[in-house]
Amino acid sequence: MFMERDGWQLEGFESHEGPVGVLLADGSEPRPIIFDLGNGSNFYESIDWWHYNGDFRRxxxxxxxxxxxxxxxxTKTYVIDWEKVRENDDPDAYDTSGPYQDWETPLRRSPPAR
Structure with missing residues (x-):
């Protein structure tokens, strides 16, 4: 298992890949962030947790x-300290071990059927 910017992965179990999920103050999940990279018809979308940082009305x-x-x-949630995130200016330096352990635990108990 490894973490990349696009999420945790367990080889052979693509349906159980997962990025860090985020919740707004009202308990809802935000929609993907859309990046308009110019005047074309293609847009880049992201659900990477660090893109939801309040910049550009996100x-x-x-x-x-x-x-x-x-x-x-x-079901367990972990508070995001945005001051720390901005201070380091590196999302990989922020501690996401809690969500990772929650992601990994069900896989360790009973690995998904292939």
Whole structure:
């Protein structure tokens, strides 16, 4: 298992890949961030947690959690300290071990069927 900017992955279990999920103050998940890179018809979308930082009128979540691509969401949430995130200016330096452990635990208990 490894973390890349696009999420945690377990080889052979693509439906259980997962990035860090985020929640807004009202408990909802924000929609993907859309980046308009010019005057073309193609737009880049992202659900990377650090893009939801309040810049350019983007929503700013208050907590993060583990999630799978198949739709599973962790029940435990972890407060995001945006001051620390901005201070380091490196999302990989921010501690996402809580959501990772929540993501990994069900896989360790009973690995998904291939």
């Amino acid at each position: 929503p700013t979540p208050v907590t993060m959690r583990g999630r799978y691509a198949c739709g599973w969401r962790g």
